[in-house]
Amino acid sequence: MMVLFMYMTSLASNEKFKFSKKMFIMIMFTLMLMMMFNMNDMSFMNYNTKNSNTMEIMNKLMMLKNENLNSLNSMYNNPNFMITIMLINYLLLTLIAVVKITKSKTGPLRQKF
Template structure:
């Protein structure tokens, strides 16, 4: 299942580069958000963090959707055959890779790996939260926290309180 979500994520990110219309780009971003939240939920065995992440991303996407629909409201949406054939080829390639991968996994499982996996299942809840804050993913979490803090501080400094839509009327 993780391989399927990962391949779909790769396919949607490669299709994102060919999109030209803002609404199709927004749809690809929503698809990519959903797939990344699914991957995060499968890796941590708890979907609470992915749910919060999804709600946050969708809130940002709604703001982007309103902004882009006001800018490009009269633009026509056209399907290109080149994009459709590329999408079909990627879908067939993805199905082929998943079929080959599942056959290889079934042949490689033996009794030792099954007993190891059963002993690991008892500690899933404890280890799922630790994955987010251990060394490899801790760096990504800290970088996201610093980026969000820097973005918040810079937007507060850029905006002028006396000018703009939030000013008080006399």
């Protein structure tokens, strides 16, 4: 726990969280666009072409996508998925706790010599 505390203080020493509505809306819009493109399964690229060269390139792209998905499936399958989500939440909670614990008037916990 102490190593995690020191690591997080070196990353985010005395930084305050400021959330602006403009940035929040922009992030949400970007996430929605990414989700829509992901759900379409590259249908925005599936247009009718008579060129066989283009169809070969499309097939190669789809095969690359499937290979990448297969390599990630082992990391994000059902038992490991919950552990990954718990780890992400734990690190986020630790980051917030460390930022709240450190005092902005005294400076960072780790001083440079």
